[in-house]
Amino acid sequence: MPKAQMAVSTPRRGGLTTAGGVLSDHLGKRVSFSCFILTLVLVLARGVSGGLMQRRNVPLISDDVMALLVFKAEIIDPNSVLHSWNDIDTSPCNWTGITCSPITGRVTDIYLVGLSLSGTIGRALVKLEELQTLSLANNNFTGMLNGELAQIPDLRVLNVSRNALSGSVPAALGSANKLYILDLSENELSGPLPPEVFSFNCQSLHYVSVSGNQLEGSIPASIGSCLEVQSLNFSSNLLSGTIPDGIWALESLQDIDLSFNALTGPIPVGVGFLKNLTSLRLQSNNLSGVVPAELGNCLPLQHLNLNNNSFSGELPIQLGNLKSLITLNLGANFLAGSIPSWVVNMTAIRELNLAGNGFSEQIPNFIGALNQLSLIDLSFNNFSGAIPVEIMSLQSLEYMHLAHNSLTGGIPDFPSSGCGSLRSIDLSGNLFDGPFPVQILSCSSMEYVGLAGNSLSSSIPRELGYLSGLQFLDVSSNQFTGPIPDSLGNATEIRVLRMQRNDLSGPIPAQLGNATLLIELNVADNNFSGPIPKELGQLTNLEVLDLSYNSFSGMIPGELGSLTNLMVINVSHNSLEGPIPTSGIFSQINSSAFEENTGLCGAALNLSCGTFPNPMIIDPNDPNSIPGTLSPFLRSKRSQTILSVSAITAISAAAAIALGVIMVTLLNMYAQTRRRSNIFNIDSDPQSPSAAEMAMGKLVMFTRRSDPKSDDWMASAHAILNKDCEIGRGGFGTVFKAILAHGETVAVKKLMVQSLVKSQDEFEKVVHMLGNVKHPNLVGLQGYYWTDQLQLLVYDYVPNGNLYSQLHERREDEPPLSWRLRFRIALGTALGLAHLHHGCAPSLIHYDVKSSNILLDDEYEARISDYSLAKLLPKLDTYVMSSKMQSALGYMAPEFACQSLKITEKCDVYGYGVLLLELVTGRRPVEYMEDDVVILCDYVRALLDEGRALSCVDSRLVNFPEDEVLPIIKLGLICTSQVPSNRPSMAEVVQILELIRPLVESRG
Template sequence: MTVMMMMMIAFLHLLLFSLISVCSGNSPQLNDDVLGLIVFKSDLHDPFSYLESWNEDDNSPCSWNFIQCNQATGRVSHVSLDGLGLSGKIAGKGLQKLQSLKVLSLSGNNFTGTISPELALIPTLQTLNLSHNSLSGRIPTSFTSITSLRFLDVSDNFLSGPIPDDFFQPNSVSGLRFLSLSKNSFEGPVPSTLSRCTSLNYLNLSDNHFSGNLIFFGGIWLLTRLRTLDLSHNSFSGPVPRGVSAIHNLKVLDLQENRFSGSIPYDIGLCPHLNRLDFSDNLFTGSLPPTLNRLNSLTFLSLSNNVFAGDLPQWIGNMSSLRHLDLSSNGFTGVLPSSMGDMKSLVHLSLGDNKVTGNIPESLFDLGLGQIDLSKNEFIGAIPSGSSKLFETLQFLDLSRNKLTGNIPEEIGLFSKLMHLNLSWNNLQSRIPPELGFFQNLSVLDLRNTALYGSIPGDICDSGSLGILQLDGNSLTGPIPQDIGNCSSLYLLSLSHNNLNGSIPKSISMLEKLKILKLEFNKLSGEIPQELGKLENLLAVNISYNRLTGRLPGGSIFQNLDQSALEGNLGICSPLLKGPCKMNVPKPLVLNPYAYGNQMDGHNKHSSRISRNFGHHKFLSVSAIVAISAAIVIAVGVIVISLVNVSVRRRLRFIDNALESMCSSSSRSGSLTMGKLILFDCNAASSSPDWTTLTSPPESLLNKANEIGVGIFGAVYKASLGMGGKERVVDVAIKKLVTSNIIQYPQDFDREVRILGKARHPNLIALKGYYWTPQLQLLVSEYAPNGNLQSRLHQRPPINSSSTHHGQRQLQPPLSWATRFKIVLGTAKGLAHLHHSCRPPIIHYNIKPSNILLDENFNPKISDFGLARLLKKLDKHVMSSRFQRALGYVAPELACQSLRVNEKCDIYGFGVLILELVTGRRPVEYGEDNVVILSEHVRVLLEQGNLLECVDPSMEEYPEDEVLPVLKLALVCTSQIPSSRPSMAEVVQILQVIKTPIPQRMEIF
């Protein structure tokens, strides 16, 4: 019985095994797929749990999310994880087990590290998409050995280095159809072996640092199956050789923003399928080749910002398929061909900044255009009235800076979709058509210097969408209409240099978004409405040379106006003006000495106490009150600053000693955990193998001889790294982070540093990589050869160590005004990028000259931005260090609130930096008996009308019309109330307006 039972059990086992073998013959392979994907997942961080369905206990992954299998074989064929917010490394060892994988798409995540060459071991791979991640290093040469590969996209990463000339291997890349390397940091010439990709349809090398002359690489023209060729935003130079016509199927050719020169190849017109051609922002010369006329499929043509010349050809009107035509910023002459009226498909036309003359053809205004830019030419005659088709489509019309005459057409009010209208700097001699008020979408109306007369229509703002209204430099008469208050979206109102009369309407106080108000050189009379003081967003006002009287509105910008914005009136009451003060209602004049500067609650209470104590005994003069208050403030300031200085000196000694001991101990000890240098946008190889093989970086890099600065977050050293071999060495700056309070988990540190590495802007120091061990963290960044602004402004280092003059070293010359303004504007642009383009916004917390570095052309580059992200806790370390190291630059709200700060604290520090640049003085200066706070000193000079007295005397020449408004902007930025400070985007706009040459510049201050 027992034997029979055992035989039956063995038989059942055998039968079950046979059934499994028959029904599930591929189960070992299925387990490989599960194993491979689980190994791949183990290296990932999945914050939103998208991969929760991936269970290692499953026999098959075919039911998992984002996985597709071949129904016939049951093997994984597609892995598509696009845009899931994943991070970590891409484990090639796991994915290589997917031996039937055809599509691997991981785009739109935050994968880091280098690309694993083991991905090339997937023999069936056809599509590989790694775009929009944070991958670094070089692209593996093994990729082009995948004979099945058809689609390769590694765009928008941190990949770098030259592409080896033998990258595209014979007999393996002939099937590749799509290749995108765009938005990385590749450099050098295009590999000649690219011509082996004979099946390529799409090639995108844009937004890199590729260079060279295409004459020496005609291989691109051998890719006869190309439909898209994008070489834009690189450094290619020289002429474009003939041969492009060999690419018969080419549809898109984009060479924008390179250094190409010479003429356009004659055979460009022999590409019959071409529909997009962009040669803008290069150095092309000569005239347009007539073969362009043959491109019957062309819909987009941009040749702007080149050096083309000659008359506009008559045949250009025959390009009937064009929708976008941009020939702006060249040297084209002649008249506008009447045949352009036959371009029925045209939507965008830009011919601005040329030398085209003659009348504007009426046939052009019969088209259904959305944008017309004919500015900065020499057009004459009248503005065409337009057609019913144009009335329904036109959104942008710029005819400024021509020689147009005649009336503004009444039909202009029929452009129902018009958003931008600029007719300035012409000789129209017309009234303002009341029909302009009919525009429902108009946001910009610029009619400056157009010889307008008559009154301003009361319904000019009926639509409520107008943001900019500029009517300066005309002969307008009558009052400012009360209905101006309907312009609820208005942020710039400029009516200067007219003959407007009457009073300033109270309704202007309803314009809550108003930032700039220009009413100078008119005949306005009466008192300024006190209600205007409620306009909290107002940044600039000019009411000079009118007939105004009485008090200035309280609050807002009015109490900070200087003499140039008030002078030339009949009797405005201000201590800045010497003339009589005329009031409509007789009453005693009481002046608050703190109404003309930044005021704190403590100051106001102090003034009130003085008034109560002395009010029944005797009256104090304004100067006496000022003197008493100033003495008390200075006394308190001396005590506070002295205490802070003691703390500062102790902190400096502590950090210096700590850094020195850390450096020396690192050199002596070999106990550090092995680290590795990670570079984002440089070549992966370093000239010094010590970085990757030794237990610590070379002693020579982190000694005092190489130290170039010490900041809150640590010491900075200059070093040299080899890029692509010993023949190319690049100087970099290495910041050795103070380890206290710095993130200690490598994954978190890597993530935060890579976020900072993505903050790229010409006015930000580029973060190139990092080195991490538990005991040592280094940041590798761009090196600025001209040092920091603090040194250049206050110390003026010698030109070089050997230059002498009568035995003395020759010092660097003082910074010119042009250089100082460049530094101000560039710093503003860099901060605006951090505040407005980064998500979430990056607050610097420590804006001061020592953190503004200067490149070889004295362009400013902000350093140390966002380093607070590397701290485990923000409060104690950063706040205490900032107060001690940035005395004078710290916004006052930081003393009252612990951490509830926003971007406005950076704007305060930026305002102090402007004052320091213009005056050449430090933010806080100590005398024998007093302490001078720079912002308050400049504010007092403004109140006295002596603002130019504070300008750095080392600048022998400077334009007053630039220096004065820059100083006033600085005082607005250093307002005690954070909400009164402008945003950095607004600061950039104001600085650009200040720099615009007269007569183009709108005098905003």
């Protein structure tokens, strides 16, 4: 059982530390003395009083009773489950968890599983000479594993899994020559795995598991001596090196799990190559080479998982022999080609995962012949064409993920028999068009619908609200129109509702307040109008609310202030008015969440909500209306205003003056336009600029949404001269916030490296390449401006600042970033870097990964900035060690300082690892004390070695989930390995985080 599943019933490690540490100090002498006294009393009772007992026909107390009572004296039993263990009985055979031999009456089995026992496992059990099974799994035992247990002559099962044992694996375990099962999994064991454990004495060993520890070093080659072993599980450790050849000679081996380590090299193959193998799990390592054709000889193979490695090439045809295969997971590698036709031979297959590779061409229709298929994931490849209709007829299919390809056309219908068991469909990031796929509405089991980033149109059907199990709906970045169906209020299980960047309109239905499990509601960048419903205040689980860039009017409902879980709210760019509520999150939120609402006031905007006098109204029909008095109420539209002759004269004069000013302004604008047209050239075809254009200064805008007019640019470029618009400085330049004339907000980076920037040709080549890089977690480059004296880069504007300021510069009265948000930022950053490394051709290196380059958008999603800007420099190696890069001190990989080592993507991985530790600890990468300098990764690594890794967690995080945080700490330390080859790729990092994400999201 993984730690994530046992965490519910397992106390925090703090409690274990107390039991193992404080009790060890506080009770050590008492326990030892008690054991001594107890043993002495029992010996005296047996020896000195032996004659008396025999004369009275009272049997002597047995050695087994004595040993078990000494064992009990050294442990803590909080629930008194061992109350039956007492010194009155002369035999332990009726005690809880004890089984005896019917022939000899000696103890043969100890089964104390999941009883919350703690303390240490002493040597008293060695006296149980006929003990065969010792199972103490799923407790809280601490201290080192006692190697003397191997002296028990008949010991066949040793299971101490899911405890908190530390220290090294005793080499003495290799002397237990009758051992059949050895399970040390899910502890805190460290150091290398001793080769002696798998010496010539291991002939009886059938099952070995050391998974879920902190073991390091290589897998011992001596494992090849255990000829009868059937199952090997070394997963989730820090093991490195290559897979020893001897494993593949173990003909009895049926199950191999070496996943989640740092193993390298190819899969070694031999002549026999494990013909009895049923499961091979090697995912999340750094294995490379081709997928060996010899795997096709493992005819009983049912589970093959090579996910998240560096395998390349095409798949061998011999894999078509694996007709018993149930799971085929080859995701997150560098495989290429098309889906081979032999896949149709795998008639038993249930899970097919080829995501995150370079597969191309069309998805073959023979996939529809795999009738047992329950999961198909072809996301993040280069597939094109339409979805085969045959796939839609798979009645066992539960998960269909085809996201982020180049699929086109409409989404095909399901057959008349319906959509079977489909629970999750993700078609986001493709080129689909046409209406909303109404066939989804017939899927009564549907939980997850991802359609984001396509060109789908039409309205959103009401019937969506009747999918009772719907939990996730993302239709963002499409062309949907019409209102939000009020029936979505009936979808009471929905957690995430994303509709941003469409053409939706109308009011927000009050019925959404019934969806009380909703965690995220995002309707930004649409055409919604009307008031914000106060019923949204009923969404007590809501964490993210984004209503920005719409036409909402009226006041912000005070009910939203009662949403205690709300972490992000954005109502900017609307027509709201009145005071901003002061309760709840509104007392802590940044003013940018309210900007561009001219009628709002309050402390968040530093704008007083004062009382304004009523206008002067004179009603000719009201004899009591006297000029010069203030009317208490505004009149109807029929009301008229009587103006004096002098007032009319004054207004006429003002109008004449204003008309003159307008005429002069228009003439000036015309003259300036002519002059600017001689300075700026808008390049609609940036591939072939003329020499004259280059000489005069050139503005190029890449994105369709940006209107590249020189007038717009000059209006916004004014901000570059305005220091009040400066929003950041970095090693490459100063960044200003600018608003284009048509209203779009952009960020303009004024490069400060003019003497280092390449020639215009090289500059434009690099910038055009960066302009083609698109990913949701990267800050988009919209365009550039070039002269010999000035270079500007135009980026998307990201409103919530950078991660560094959010972690280290927040006010004391501001709440810290929650663990859920920190994890989301970590995952988003990993996805962005993985795209640079694996999704771009050629791959791109960031060179400067640090928290100040991780920007946060309206939804607190990570957006990476300044990626690959170092490619603009002619002497990259010199520059990265210059003062321009010293702001990255603490993030820089060791190879930056070594001229003989190549700068690779692994440098970014190192910086990302530091960033992970920064997110967990809330500490800066380097901290300067009075007489010391603390390097963050060294500090955390030392705590991990001491078994106190969780003590480094940010003290502002309360009730953090240990089973989520601890793997992140370990991942950060692996990423910051001093040896580049030991660091995972960013694709591997993403896969690890994706395994943790369901746990994070399930806890809300």
